[in-house]
Amino acid sequence: MSDFLKLDRNIQLRMVIMFITIAIGSSVGPNMTIYYVSYFGAGITGMLLVFVQIAGFIAGLYGGHLADVWGRKRVMLSGIGSMAIGYTIAAAMNSPIYINPYVTFFGFLLATVGMSFASPAEEAMMIDVSTLQNRKFIYAMMYWVVNLSVMIGAALGGWFFKTARFELLIGTAVGAIISLLIVLIWITETFQKKERQNKGQSVWDVLKSYRTVFSDKRYLRFMIAGIGATVIFSSPDYYLAAHLAQTFHSVTVLGIPIFGQRMLSVITIVNTFMIVLLMGTMTKLFAKWSNLKANFVGIAIQGGSFALMFLLTDFWPLLIVAIILTMGEMIVTPANQSLRAEMMNPNKIGAYSGFSAATRPVGYILSSGIVSISVFIGNIGAAVLLLVATAVSMWFTYLAVVMLRENRTM
Incomplete structure (x- = not known):
């Protein structure tokens, strides 16, 4: 614990955000396949999941480029903000009085794209404020956090997804909003303006x-x-x-x-x-x-x-x-x-x-x-x-x- 408290505050907060986002993702993500199959069938669900992966892949590439242009914090705010909006939409579309699987899929798509968009900036920020000496400890700590959050998230999903889906989805939305507030209020920019790439934001700029x-x-x-x-x-x-x-x-x-x-x-x-x-x-x-x-x-x-x-x-x-x-x-x-x-x-x-x-x-x-x-x-x-x-x-x-x-x- 003493070694953790010695780390840069951005790294400490990054681990808190990681714990929240992975826990909420693990609580609903695996179960959504079953959800989609029940409404769309296995064939359509397979195509939808492939589409989500492709969208996340593209978002990750674009977010990585913009992390060097906009800076780390702005990309994180955009990505985690999209994730919060997506989870909120999904929760609203699965209330006891109204269920809409089509809009639910859009909400989860937006959340996945947001997480993928923010991920390269989050990793870049961690590298900015770490050193060769403490980096191995930091990654070990992060890996421990990932496994703990997956274990807790999977347990919550397995226990509540079928019997209390609406409440569980509200919890994911609240968790995403808390992560957004942490970035907005406490995370500081680690990539200075003088170091940023003087490049545009178009697809061609990303390819270059x-x-x-x-x-x-x-x-x-x-x-x-x-x-x-x-x-x-x-x-x-x-x-x-x-x-x-x-x-x-x-x-x-x-x-x-x-x-x-x-x-x-x-x-x-x-x-x-x-x-x-x-x-x-x-x-x-x-x-x-x-x-x-x-x-x-x-x-x-x-x-x-x-x-x-x-x-x-x-x-x-x-x-x-x-x-x-x-x-x-x-x-x-x-x-x-x-x-x-x-x-x-x-x-x-x-x-x-x-x-x-x-x-x-x-x-x-x-x-x-x-x-x-x-x-x-x-x-x-x-x-x-x-x-x-x-x-x-x-x-x-x-x-x-x-x-x-x-x-x-x-």
């Missing part, structure tokens, strides 16, 4: 801004490594889920029947609880490791563990491997995020943050592709592909760090 990022070979290498890492950590949502659903040997533990889908939930619960309880301890244990060493060891443990899970079908071996992979996750996450911040051009942090977020869907696509081709290559082939993604992530991280070190000595 990201052209600089594309020309940074060091950062592109690190983004390729990031795509490989995304393939690894998204495994529970894709191939691992399919593998457990099809091949897991059902068992009864403490009187509770555990089948494939529940086993995936058990793995997620173990992962989240370990991070919430042990993240601070793990950060102190590996504080003296370099970012490169932590990346190598952490991603190797995480990737190797998920690959092994692709081959396992029994409860206890899967549980043991879940514990091991979480250890790797706690080692790699703060180090990787700290290294990513170090790779960025300090004059274009907003654009770099936006581009970083934009590469993640590529990893999700590749991860989902493993599910498709597993029909031909089986569990062993899927495990080998994940090990290839692990090797790619480690190799390109190494190349990027070598270029970073060479740049320091020039």
Whole structure:
């Protein structure tokens, strides 16, 4: 706690905002798919969700560019303000006397676009006021906050979404408004006017801004490594889920029947609880490791563990491997995020943050592709592909760090 109190006030407030926005998003986001299916059907819902992801992707790129033009606070106000309006609309359209799923979708679309628009500015602000010395601790703290807020939000959503949806949605709107007020009243601008890019706000200006990022070979290498890492950590949502659903040997533990889908939930619960309880301890244990060493060891443990899970079908071996992979996750996450911040051009942090977020869907696509081709290559082939993604992530991280070190000595 003493280390947290020593941080810049903007970072402290950023963590408060992160806790609120992720908690409210986790409480309603996963359940909205069920909501949409009940009103629109599965086919239309699938297309709507893809549209939301595309809109969020574009908003993130645009927000990253404007964070270097407008400054961080103005972008955050615009994005979080849109999120607050969106959640308020969704709540109003689900009252006990009137329900409109079409306007509800628009409200959630606006909220998602707002969150995506603000995200690069929020990350850029954090980088502005942090240092190489405290950045790993900050990212570890943020990761702990994310997991705690997801756990609380998911519990609230699971308990209240069906029986008290209107009240839950009012809570999300209130939470978003509180976040907006925090930014408006207490957050201070960290990107000075003299440092801002003298560029316009058109689509062409955005493309020109990201052209600089594309020309940074060091950062592109690190983004390729990031795509490989995304393939690894998204495994529970894709191939691992399919593998457990099809091949897991059902068992009864403490009187509770555990089948494939529940086993995936058990793995997620173990992962989240370990991070919430042990993240601070793990950060102190590996504080003296370099970012490169932590990346190598952490991603190797995480990737190797998920690959092994692709081959396992029994409860206890899967549980043991879940514990091991979480250890790797706690080692790699703060180090990787700290290294990513170090790779960025300090004059274009907003654009770099936006581009970083934009590469993640590529990893999700590749991860989902493993599910498709597993029909031909089986569990062993899927495990080998994940090990290839692990090797790619480690190799390109190494190349990027070598270029970073060479740049320091020039």
